Amino acid sequence: MLEQITAMLALLGVLSLFCQWLGWRLRLPAILPLLLCGLLLGPALDFLDPDAIFGDLLFPIISLGVAVILFEGALTLNFKEISEHGGMVTRLVTLGTAITWACISVATHYLLGFDWLMAILFGALVVVTGPTVIVPMLRSVRPKTELASILRWEGIVIDPIGAILAVLVFEYIVVAADPTTHVLHALATMLIVGLGFGALSGYLVGLILRKNLLPHYLRNTAVLTLMLAVFVGSNMLQEEAGLLSVTVMGIWLANMKGVEISDILEFKETLTVLLISALFILLAARLNADALLSLGWQGLALLAVVMLVARPLSIWCCGIGTSLSSGDKWFLSWVAPRGIVAAAISSLFAIKLENAGVAGAELIVPLVFLIIIGTVVIQSLTAGRWAKMLGVTAGSSQGLLIFGASQFSRALAKTLVSKGVTVLLADNNWDNIRLARMDNIPVYFGNPASEHAENHMDMSGIGRVLIMSPYRQFNPLVSFYFQDVFGGEKVYGLNNGDSSNGSARHQLSESYLKRLCLFGDAVSYSKLASLMAKGATIKSTNLTENFDYSMFMQQYGQTAIPLIYLQEGKVKVISAADTALSHGVELISLIPADTTVIELSAKEA
Numbered sequence: 001m002l003e004q005i006t007a008m009l010a011l012l013g014v015l016s017l018f019c020q021w022l023g024w025r026l027r028l029p030a031i032l033p034l035l036l037c038g039l040l041l042g043p044a045l046d047f048l049d050p051d052a053i054f055g056d057l058l059f060p061i062i063s064l065g066v067a068v069i070l071f072e073g074a075l076t077l078n079f080k081e082i083s084e085h086g087g088m089v090t091r092l093v094t095l096g097t098a099i100t101w102a103c104i105s106v107a108t109h110y111l112l113g114f115d116w117l118m119a120i121l122f123g124a125l126v127v128v129t130g131p132t133v134i135v136p137m138l139r140s141v142r143p144k145t146e147l148a149s150i151l152r153w154e155g156i157v158i159d160p161i162g163a164i165l166a167v168l169v170f171e172y173i174v175v176a177a178d179p180t181t182h183v184l185h186a187l188a189t190m191l192i193v194g195l196g197f198g199a200l201s202g203y204l205v206g207l208i209l210r211k212n213l214l215p216h217y218l219r220n221t222a223v224l225t226l227m228l229a230v231f232v233g234s235n236m237l238q239e240e241a242g243l244l245s246v247t248v249m250g251i252w253l254a255n256m257k258g259v260e261i262s263d264i265l266e267f268k269e270t271l272t273v274l275l276i277s278a279l280f281i282l283l284a285a286r287l288n289a290d291a292l293l294s295l296g297w298q299g300l301a302l303l304a305v306v307m308l309v310a311r312p313l314s315i316w317c318c319g320i321g322t323s324l325s326s327g328d329k330w331f332l333s334w335v336a337p338r339g340i341v342a343a344a345i346s347s348l349f350a351i352k353l354e355n356a357g358v359a360g361a362e363l364i365v366p367l368v369f370l371i372i373i374g375t376v377v378i379q380s381l382t383a384g385r386w387a388k389m390l391g392v393t394a395g396s397s398q399g400l401l402i403f404g405a406s407q408f409s410r411a412l413a414k415t416l417v418s419k420g421v422t423v424l425l426a427d428n429n430w431d432n433i434r435l436a437r438m439d440n441i442p443v444y445f446g447n448p449a450s451e452h453a454e455n456h457m458d459m460s461g462i463g464r465v466l467i468m469s470p471y472r473q474f475n476p477l478v479s480f481y482f483q484d485v486f487g488g489e490k491v492y493g494l495n496n497g498d499s500s501n502g503s504a505r506h507q508l509s510e511s512y513l514k515r516l517c518l519f520g521d522a523v524s525y526s527k528l529a530s531l532m533a534k535g536a537t538i539k540s541t542n543l544t545e546n547f548d549y550s551m552f553m554q555q556y557g558q559t560a561i562p563l564i565y566l567q568e569g570k571v572k573v574i575s576a577a578d579t580a581l582s583h584g585v586e587l588i589s590l591i592p593a594d595t596t597v598i599e600l601s602a603k604e605a
Contacts, residue, residue, distance in 0.1 A: 008053050009278075015041075016277035024484075027140045029133040031339055032376055034277055035369075038284020043292075048285040058282075059351060065279040066344045067231040067246050068224075070167075073159035073341060074250025075261055076456070088150050091318035093157045099317055100127045101165065103310035104302075111298045111305075112367070117176070118360045121169045125346050125364075126306065126338055126371050128162035129155040133339040133376060135454055139485070141335075141384045142394045145422075145460035147328055151335055156456065159341055160247060167194075167243045170349050174356060193237050194244030201230040201245065202252025206259045223264050280340055283347045284369070292366040299367060303374040311336045327390040334386050337375040342368050397463030398571045399423060403448055403478050404469030405432035408528045408590070412563060413441045415538045415588055421571055422461035426453070427469065449481035464573060466518060467493040470525050492518040492573055494525050517575040519563055528590070531561075535593035538563075542586050549581040561590040 019037050023030030041048040050058050105123035108114050114122065134155040138148050171190050205226055208214060214222050227246055234245035253261055292299075312333035319329045346368040353361035387393050399422030402409050413423045413436070425436045426448035433445045444457045465482040467475050475493055483491045495516040543549055543565075553560065562574045567585040581587065 005053060005057075008048070012278040012281055013274060015281060016274070019281070020277055023136065027136055028380060029136045029337065029339070029376055030277070031133055031280065031343075031372070032380070034280045035284050035373065035376075038281040039287065041281070042285030043287055043289035048281075050282045050286050062279065062282070062344070062348050062351070063242075064228060064231070065275055066348045067228065067243065069276060069341055069344050070160070070163050070243055071227050071246045071250045073163060074247045075254050075264065076156050076159065078254045088318060088322050088324065089153045089157065092150070092154045092314065093161055096154075096314040096318045097127050097158060097161060097165075099314040100310045103313060104306055107302055107305040107309075108367075111302050112295075112360075112363065114360050114363075117169070117173050118358070118364070121166065121173060121349070122346075122364060122367060124162060124165035124169050125342050125349075125368055127165065128158050128341045129336050129338060133337040134335075137335065137337065137380055137383055140380075141387050142397070143331060143387050143392050144328070144394050146324075147331060147392060148394075148460045149458060150332065152458070160251060163341060163345060164244070164247055166345055166349070167247065170352075171241075171244070173358060174352065190238050190241050190244070193234055194241040195248055197230065197234045197237065197241070198245035198248025199252055201226070202249040202256065205249070206253050206256040209253075209260070209264075210256075210258045220264055276340060276344075280343060283343055283365075286347065287366060287369055288362075291362060292370060295363070295366060295370060299370050302367070303371060306371055307334075307336075307375060307378070327392050331387055331390050331392045335379055335383050337379050338368075338372045339376075343372055394461065397422075397461050398569070399461040399463055400571065400573075401426060401448065401459065401462045401465045401482070403427070403465065403467045403475070404471075404525075405429065405436045405443065406468065406470070406525075406529060407532045409468050410436050410439055410441060411532070411538045412588070414439050415540060416564070416571075417441060419540070419566060419586070419588075421566070424458070424462060426457070428471070447478075449478045464490040464571075465492070466573065467491070468518070468525060468528070470529075492575060494518050494523060494528070495521055519561055519574055523561060528561075531590060531592050536590055537593070538588060539591045540586060540588050543581060543583045545583050548583045549587070552587065556589075556591060559592045562587060563590060564588045 015037055019033040020030050022033045101123045104126060105119045108122045109116055109119035134151050230249055231242040231246045235242035253259060315329050315333045346364050350361050350364045401424045402413060403426050405425040405427035409425060413425055416423045424442045426444040427433050433443045436443045444453060446453060467479055469475060479491055479493055493516045541552060564574060565572050565581060565585040565587045
């Protein structure tokens with residue numbers, strides 16, 4: 001039996017990795033291949049029976065997995081960021097959540113015959129969307145910048161809000177189901193323990209992080225371990241209070257001043273593959289096919305209410321008084337896929353409610369999975385065509401993501417922003433990011449090729465990537481990542497001498513080395529940094545018939561470095577393959593300080 005459990009855990013790890021890769025490769029939410037894999041291994045082939053294999057260990061595995069999911073989602077709930085991303089996002093996660101919750105709860109009560117408490121619980125479970133299902137869909141559909149931002153931030157913020165609603169309703173149901181317990185007293189105790197212990201734990205962990213009492217390599221591991229300890233300890237103090245505690249703990253950390261959590265969020269990347277993905281396969285494998293089919297037309301009718309009534313009503317009510325067009329609202333009305341938060345929490349709650357003998361608990365999981373399958377599959381297949389019909393696609397993205405926020409990168413970005421070009425600077429160096437922010441340049445602090453960046457970095461309007469960082473061993477990773485996103489022809493890097501190094505050349509692929517031609521073969525990071533240190537400046541020049549490219553080079557000599565040119569609203573990045581430019585363009589170039597002096601002296605002469 002022990003060997004069987006070991007083999008099954010290894011198989012789950014491999015399958016999780018494969019499903020994540022398949023979702024990435026097909027530009028689909030990873031939840032879809034994970035769901036299909038679980039359904040195939042469980043109900044279809046009867047190969048994987050989690051209850052028989054893991055026995056009493058299954059409940060703790062699911063509980064800890066849900067705790068991690070809720071904690072990670074709570075870490076993204078920064079109240080300041082909600083207000084920064086517009087009134088529509090704020091309305092959607094408040095008024096919109098209430099409208100969606102009410103519509104789904106009423107429909108569940110009358111269509112499925114759930115009692116009101118169970119209907120309200122189900123409504124709370126499926127109000128969440130989540131970035132893990134939204135981001136891949138947006139990358140495929142490519143809607144207008146404003147719409148992409150609204151959907152992305154709604155998914156980020158609503159995760160912990162929906163979780164809190166579901167946890168509170170669940171705790172009330174559990175307390176009310178016990179005839180020996182005074183409902184109000186037990187509920188008050190649960191709230192005091194959950195809220196109080198969670199807030200206290202968040203504050204203490206925040207102090208540890210703020211005062212740097214842990215070495216950097218232990219921060220992620222320590223926070224994860226302490227979070228699990230808080231979950232278990234809270235449950236020991238008051239049964240069922242653990243989920244509320246870890247959610248409150250995450251929210252406290254996200255909003256505590258002086259606590260940097262961006263690197264802590266990255267721990268979810270490994271957990272997504274090793275824990276959460278495997279958890280989702282287990283949950284799908286536990287699904288009872290007969291129970292899913294028994295939902296019949298009532299289940300499909302509820303799915304229709306979720307997609308065609310609750311979501312549009314929420315969007316149109318929240319959109320009153322905004323600048324959104326009717327086409328924008330209709331597009332937003334169609335895109336609201338449900339994700340892993342709903343599946344994981346519902347599965348955990350269903351087990352507990354069934355053990356408590358609550359009527360209707362056995363239908364919660366099949367119904368949640370029906371909503372997930374319906375929204376993810378239908379909207380993934382139709383959102384692109386719907387966006388084109390409504391005319392809300394972004395078109396050709398001319399913006400630039402620049403990895404490396406050095407002095408040169410900041411100067412170039414500042415010039416491009418002044419010309420109306422969308423620019424985003426990304427860097428792991430906080431000092432560089434801080435200086436870029438002082439110049440009002442959009443930034444992302446952290447690894448742009450991470451999952452956290454995928455979910456939180458605003459890539460709206462970005463169509464190309466310029467890699468201009470000094471991190472030679474890190475640059476290829478960023479390059480390969482974005483070649484898969486945008487295509488190899490839209491990712492450029494500086495030639496930092498790697499190609500001249502024999503050993504380095506064998507370690508790097510030819511496809512990568514061919515992209516090391518940004519601004520010309522002779523231009524490297526060290527050369528640009530040296531010129532900027534000596535006083536070089538970014539200059540914008542209009543090339544005309546009377547002053548063409550040859551005259552520009554004649555005036556400034558071979559020391560000038562052409563960088564980018566703008567032509568009829570399009571941004572062209574200059575590489576080694578470019579030849580002389582035609583007139584009618586605006587050329588942005590780097591002019592060394594001594595060249596400028598020579599030019600002025602010549603004019604004066």
